Amino acid sequence: MRLLNRVRSWWRGIFQRSLVQNEMEAELQFHVEARTEELVQSGVPRAEALRRARLEFGGMEGAKEECLEARGASCLDNLMQDLRYGARTMMRAPGFTTMAVLALALGIGANTAIFSVVNAVLLRPLPYDQPDKLVQLWHVPPQAAFPGIAEFPVSPANFLDWRSQTQSFEGMSAYGRGSYTLTGNGEPETFRMIAVTDGMFSILHARPLLGRGFVSGEDEPGHEQEVVLSYGVWRRRFAGNPDIVGKNITLNARAFTVIGVMGPDFEFPISTDPSLQAQMWKPLAWSDQDRAVRDNHNYAVVARLKPGVAVKQAQNELDGISNRLAQEYPSENRGWGAIAVPLRDDLVGDVRPALLILLGAVVLVLLIACANVANLVLVKALTRRKEQAVRVALGATRRRLLQQALAETLLLAFAGGALGLVFAHYGVILIVKFLAQRLPRSSEISLDGWVLAFTAGISLLAGFAAGLAPAFRAAKTDVNEALKQGLGRATSDSGGSRTRDLLVVSEVALSLMLLIGAGLLIRSLWMLHQVNPGFEAAQVVTMEVAVPIGKFTEPAQQIGYFNRVLDRIRTLPGVQAAGLIDSLPLTDNGSMQPIAVEGRPPVAMADMPEVDVRLISPGYLGAMHLPLLEGRGVDDSDVAGRPGAVLISESMAKLFWPNEGAIGKRLTLYFFPDQPRVVVGIVGDVKLYAVNETQRKATLYFPMAQFTAPRGEAFQSFGMNLAVRTGAAPVNMASTVGLAIHEVDPGIPVQNVHTMDEMISESLSPQRFTMLLLGAFAGLALLLAVVGIYSVTSYSVSRRTNEMGIRVALGASRTDVLMLVIRHGMMLALIGSVIGIAGALLLSRVMRSQLFGVQPTDPATFVAGACGLMIVVLAASYIPARRAMRVDPMVALRYE
């Protein structure tokens, strides 16, 4: 009850202040009037009565003040007073205030920017109902044949068995990607299509905006001509027509019925690159033949866990089923496992370590900023010691002094936070611009409520962190000492200087950690740039010739088309060489296939070695300057009907024929068993998927002209990537080449135009960006540390002017004085460096996954970082030291 009473009274004190004051006014008024009335009745004249009543009452204003204080509003009043006082002090010292606010704003801004990325990418739930229950299912391939590959697509038959045999899931759906060209409605345009087995939309708990999703049984053959549109496509290509449902549209020259339109927020699968979002969904209609395929792994699988089932339980169940399937179908499934990965981990698992490292880095930057501000406040507080002492002498409590000091740094921190938000706003724009194509959900990055709350929170923390040391020093004010000391100059202040030294040491240590971290990343990036990708990227432009599925019905038609394209391009001036490949190097795409080597004991499919298989045209080696090491390349004689020819990579030759020549050896591709193929040439190794791949990929190239539909399946036309080596700047050639392709067949879109240099650069962009950010943070940290050391050294020099004067007067040389000052700065830097190196050893261990070609303990980086820091610290203490050196003993001694 009493608590309630107090809260009510505080409440009124804060929010109904004027009401309380009015009431008080009336009450005191009543008192005076009542007294006057009494005096009048006892015969005193009214005017005199009023005067006496007032006199008896005493100081009216003082009483009011006391009344308000008695209400308990005082602690808030004090706070307001402290804040006002703090604001006034800040105004009076604009230089100090600017420094402190800027330091905090940089620290808080960096934190806010990185947090807003972490928030959108790692923390915010995925945009589905109960997203924690969604998992991605993958095969775990046998490690002997697929070294280093942890997750692999799923085959239809295995998917169907998983779906029918598991109890852990509410639903499970497989999907594959394709591209479909819309015609008959304005310009032809190719869309990214996701083919899904039934139940996909219900697994995601996603409701279409219009129409419906696919219902059970619609993934049977015969229903496949149905399509669900994304909101964007519906608005853009169909003018948001609400009657679109039930209408037919033409995709890849076949009629599809639109059965639904998804809402604007729906996205599946979530793409790392927002410009590659899925635009349409159609049923994945497997024929009975397709459903029986167990050995060809081409599909991704998403599933929803039943309520109360943990991922681990589902994993156990999948393990059991995988074991059973391996026993049941040993020739296809031996060694093949399954793994359930929470959907979010599947999406962001790759970027999480880098983001967490950056988050750690900005926390360090903020700590340095706090130490810096603490130092500035401490130094400033020393000049106010006398004021503090007077306040203590006049009865200010320790708590009150502490509160006052904290109020000031909190004010600084919140000013810094506000400015930091501005910095963060621009920082986020930059981050999104640079990283949009590599960061899942980057379109969701924004300074939302959570981020603002975070900023407010860290501003508060930063205010406390920066204010605690100064506050406790202020509260420790010794009245006698301080008052005796006049202006407090030239006297020992050992406690305070120890605190400042400690802060400088920690600034040095923290910034060295960041410097070394950034140094390791810079070295890694440099090493990555030194990597030979196996081809010559300069002067090569590439583009996708996106032949729609169903465009050609016979392989010969497709081969004829591509030959015409190549012939046409080779006649263009400036073109030195041109060739085609199904998947360009340094892209995520690519096919791995089992092979059987002739003359070796036949084994089941599951035990066959796997190699990367690429389809190429004549001219590809020349266009990419892929070195031919032995034998011959693919030429115009390698066509259907002629003996099958293949090129293999150097690493494949060494892997399969370590002690003999590989040329002339024969092998059979498991999926193209029509004829054995002869190794006719050996080419250099190429980085197939990423510049930083460490495994040399055994690769087999076979001629496009000898491609037939795998294992007698129906032929489906497909796109190829064109690589053109030009004499001129490759960018300028791109449009000429594109037009030439268009001339051959206007119905075939050309897309994804890039120079090979761009592709290398793009493939390194995440590393580069992490490096740039960490480098920027390290630079910021260094700057803050330098400012800290500079201000502390300058301050101590100015305090010791007197001492320096005496030293010089007693015969110390200028150099002695210089060294005296510098030695102190270097001592701090040395201690800081030792601690910083220890910290960097811990940090770099966490960073191991981000490094390439450099050890986390790389001595060169550590030494360079420490030396660089020492030099900077030397410079920062040299300037004030020179000032000390120039001290004129006469002036200095007169100073007091």
Next chain:
Amino acid sequence: MSKQLDLLQGTLDMLILKATSLGPLHGYGILLRIGQISKDRLEIQQGSLYPALYRLEHQGWITSGWGESENKRRAKYYRLTAAGKRRLQAETEKWNRMTDVIAGILETRPEEV
């Protein structure tokens, strides 16, 4: 004019609680009531009365409300709460013990020490 005693520190609260225990009163009324009971032997700073009232109200020992005074004016009346009643009792006992002890000490003759 009889000599008035200065109020001992901390005793004003007690007097207010006692005054209001006899019925709701406004500020001036409390002053009058104390004067009446003490037969004007105590000097109370009028200015210090109101801070004390506000403090006691904040602590929940008295509550206040607006009412009509004897001469038909709006006035703020204070009333003792249950907690205030207990407080008054405790304070009274403490005061009595204290005065006994102090009086005992003061009445001690030199030869008794």
